[in-house]
Amino acid sequence: MSGFEAAAVISGIGQSAVGRRLGRDGLELTIDAALEAIADAGLTVADIDGLSTYPGGTGVYPGFSGPGTPAVQDALRLELNWHSGGMEGPAQVQAVVNAVMAVSAGLARHVLVYRTVTESTAQGTGRRPGIGAGTPIASGAQQWTTPFRLLSAANHLAMYTQRHMHEFGTTSEQMAQIALNARRNAALNPKAVFTAPLTLEDYLDSRMISTPFRLYDCDIPVDGSTAVIVSAAEHARDVDHPVARIEAVGTALRGRPSWEMWDDLTTMPARSAAAHMWSRTDLRPADVDVAQLYDGFSWLAMSWLEALGFCGHGESGPFIEGGGRIALDGPLPLNTAGGQLSGGRLHGYGFLHEAVLQLRGEAGERQVPGRPEVAAVGNGGGPLAGCLLLTRSA
Amino acid sequence: MPTTEELSGFFWTSGRDGVLRLLGCDACGYLIHPPVGYCPACQGRETSPTPVSGRGTLYSFTVNHQPWDGVGDLYVIGLVELEEQPEVRLLTNVVGVDPSDVRVGMPVEVVFEDHDPVFLPLFRPVAA
Numbered sequence: 001m002s003g004f005e006a007a008a009v010i011s012g013i014g015q016s017a018v019g020r021r022l023g024r025d026g027l028e029l030t031i032d033a034a035l036e037a038i039a040d041a042g043l044t045v046a047d048i049d050g051l052s053t054y055p056g057g058t059g060v061y062p063g064f065s066g067p068g069t070p071a072v073q074d075a076l077r078l079e080l081n082w083h084s085g086g087m088e089g090p091a092q093v094q095a096v097v098n099a100v101m102a103v104s105a106g107l108a109r110h111v112l113v114y115r116t117v118t119e120s121t122a123q124g125t126g127r128r129p130g131i132g133a134g135t136p137i138a139s140g141a142q143q144w145t146t147p148f149r150l151l152s153a154a155n156h157l158a159m160y161t162q163r164h165m166h167e168f169g170t171t172s173e174q175m176a177q178i179a180l181n182a183r184r185n186a187a188l189n190p191k192a193v194f195t196a197p198l199t200l201e202d203y204l205d206s207r208m209i210s211t212p213f214r215l216y217d218c219d220i221p222v223d224g225s226t227a228v229i230v231s232a233a234e235h236a237r238d239v240d241h242p243v244a245r246i247e248a249v250g251t252a253l254r255g256r257p258s259w260e261m262w263d264d265l266t267t268m269p270a271r272s273a274a275a276h277m278w279s280r281t282d283l284r285p286a287d288v289d290v291a292q293l294y295d296g297f298s299w300l301a302m303s304w305l306e307a308l309g310f311c312g313h314g315e316s317g318p319f320i321e322g323g324g325r326i327a328l329d330g331p332l333p334l335n336t337a338g339g340q341l342s343g344g345r346l347h348g349y350g351f352l353h354e355a356v357l358q359l360r361g362e363a364g365e366r367q368v369p370g371r372p373e374v375a376a377v378g379n380g381g382g383p384l385a386g387c388l389l390l391t392r393s394a
Numbered sequence: 395m396p397t398t399e400e401l402s403g404f405f406w407t408s409g410r411d412g413v414l415r416l417l418g419c420d421a422c423g424y425l426i427h428p429p430v431g432y433c434p435a436c437q438g439r440e441t442s443p444t445p446v447s448g449r450g451t452l453y454s455f456t457v458n459h460q461p462w463d464g465v466g467d468l469y470v471i472g473l474v475e476l477e478e479q480p481e482v483r484l485l486t487n488v489v490g491v492d493p494s495d496v497r498v499g500m501p502v503e504v505v506f507e508d509h510d511p512v513f514l515p516l517f518r519p520v521a522a
Contacts, residue, residue: 133463136395143396143406144428147514148487150471151462158456159473166454166498208459210471260473260483261427265454 003248003280007104009393010096010244011231012041013356018191018224018344019120026118026225027067027075033227034076034112041229042239043110045076050108050230054095054115054348055087061131063123066116066225082107090251090273091294091380092348093388097249099230111230115349119221144260154218154297156259156382158210161299164266165212168314170302172212176203177323178298178334179216179341185328186338188366193222194342217298222344226353236393243393244356247374250277250387257383266314268300270307270378273385278309281389285309288389289372290358291332292351294379295339304378305334308387333368348379352388359392395512401429404443409506409513416482418444425479448504450474450517453483457493468493474502474517490518 014036016029038045057068069085072078082102090097092115099111131153132138132146150156164170180200186192198216206215236243250273255263262269278284285308293304302316310332311319320326326334337343337354344350355375357363377388396406401417408415416425419433420440426433431441455472470488475481488496489505502517 137397138395139397139400143400143402144485147396147512148471148485148516149458149463149469150485152460154460155456155458155471159454159471162456162498163454208457210460211457213456260485261481263481265473 004104005100005246005248005280007233008100008230008246009233009236010228010246010356010390011110011235011239012037012039012043012229013353014038014040014227015191015353016225018193018222018346020193020222021120021124022223023121024118024223026063026116027071029118029223029225030067030072030114030116030227031075033114033116033225034072037112037227037229041110041231041235043229045078047110048076048078048112049081050099050102050111051078051080051083052095052099052102052111052113053085054092056085058087063117063119063121063221063223066114066118072112072114082111090253090386091384093352093377093379093386094251096228096230096352096388097251097386100246100249103230103232109232110235112227113230114225114227115347116225117221117345117347118223119345120223123221152210153382154210154213157297157299158213160265160268160303161212161297164299164314167266168317170317172204172214173200174317174321175212175217175298175302176200177320177326178295178301179203181323181326182295182335182339182341182343185336185366186342188364189337189343192338192343193220194338213297216341219296219340219345220342222346224344224346226346226349228352228356242360244359244375244390245393247283247389247391248277248280250274250280252276253385259382262383267307268303268381269383269385270304270380270387273387274304274307274309274378277387277389283374283389288332288374288376289370290336290355290368291334291376292336292355292378293334293376294348294351294381295335295341296345296381298341300381301335301339308376308378328366328368336363336366336368351377351379355390359390395509398511401431405429406512408443409515412506413445414448414504414515415443415445417441425476425482427482446476446478449477449520450484450502451480452488452496452498452500452502452517454498455488455496457496470496472496472517484515487516488518489516
């Protein structure tokens with residue numbers, strides 16, 4: 001670790017209640033998470049001088065964005081030296097990367113980073129309509145998709161998966177292991193939304209969404225907020241628990257940032273971000289003790305496994321076959337809180353929270369044995385990708 | 395329906411005469427899609443709608459089952475690599491074939507769906 005990342009640590013974490021249709025305001029959930037994270041970091045609200053979020057307060061669709069930084073700043077009456085919220089960048093973890101940069105640059109000392117979703121409550125008891133469905137005239141980027149009734153990221157990513165299956169012989173039975181592993185781990189997470197046992201037969205019998213994606217390949221919208229405190233590294237000694245160091249960030253995007261024009265749809269820009277991350281550290285994939293990889297759709301986690309070099313390009317199917325390698329007691333425990341497939345779509349930040357918990361040895365029943373020291377966090381799918389390599393302080 | 399008010403307008407109305415057109419660089423012929431008035435291959439700034447064959451290969455596809463728009467029919471969304479420049483992948487619907495018979499790698503050709511003034515470029519398998 002020699003880059004700007006060395007200047008910052010994740011000193012505290014917090015998370016609100018997580019669940020389906022909590023019926024609570026996004027700002028309330030955010031405050032719950034923030035206060036927990038601030039206390040965990042051994043700080044008070046007055047110590048926070050930076051604020052960072054993804055995607056900011058711009059509603060893409062209801063419940064997606066959570067409160068923007070002005071609402072949180074005002075609610076907590078923060079006095080800020082630096083603040084940032086937005087969604088154009090290296091996926092959801094960009095808010096963490098930005099915070100690390102701000103601390104490294106000396107613009108802030110303790111940055112509150114948060115991600116809040118209220119998609120479940122926003123959706124109510126109905127289905128979320130397709131993106132762009134019902135729009136009479138499609139313009140901008142949507143003109144290339146909605147006229148052909150591509151109305152969900154599921155459709156886009158199904159085509160990535162189909163191509164992967166075509167080129168490498170990846171099977172639905174293999175892909176199922178991502179969902180089954182998530183469900184097994186979710187059963188050990190008190191906050192997970194789906195905990196009932198799930199079998200391969202249940203998976204294969206579930207209704208088709210967009211071939212080859214079945215229902216259990218798709219994550220589940222929830223309400224919840226996650227917060228972390230990114231602090232100047234010196235603060236680590238003032239905290240009464242291990243902190244997560246940021247060994248390296250991966251922010252690269254090399255190629256056309258397009259769902260369909262990306263050069264090789266058996267890969268994603270995760271490929272760029274992961275290569276960039278490894279270029280910034282002497283650690284290697286074999287050093288990673290626990291992996292928290294985005295599973296908005298099951299195949300995304302497989303793509304991240306390949307991108308991060310835990311297996312070769314095209315080899316994720318055989319790699320996860322049977323589920324043993326990615327199980328809690330396997331060589332590479334994956335999505336130990338149940339991922340977004342069974343834990344709920346905290347949109348990237350559930351993975352971050354869980355990675356820190358695991359490094360601190362505080363993951364309860366689902367704690368990975370052997371005191372994990374290195375955690376990989378991958379966020380994003382399609383043309384979005386960002387990743388972090390975290391290590392535990394002594 | 396797509397807008398016809400943007401730089402892409404020609405693309406959506408092109409099928410009136412049964413011909414698919416993409417924006418081409420006047421200097422080097424590179425097809426720029428989605429249309430932008432700058433050629434990433436040669437930095438040229440002069441561009442024109444350029445006729446293409448309408449033939450290509452199905453790079454990937456999905457059969458949609460989920461009724462996002464409330465209709466509830468099965469339909470095929472595909473990505474077609476154009477014969478002239480395979481890195482141009484057109485997102486489209488694959489028609490004229492039972493969804494269960496669609497395969498990656500199928501040769502396909504354009505067929506326009508008339509929504510005058512828009513002619514949606516869909517693709518169907520090339521008859522063997």
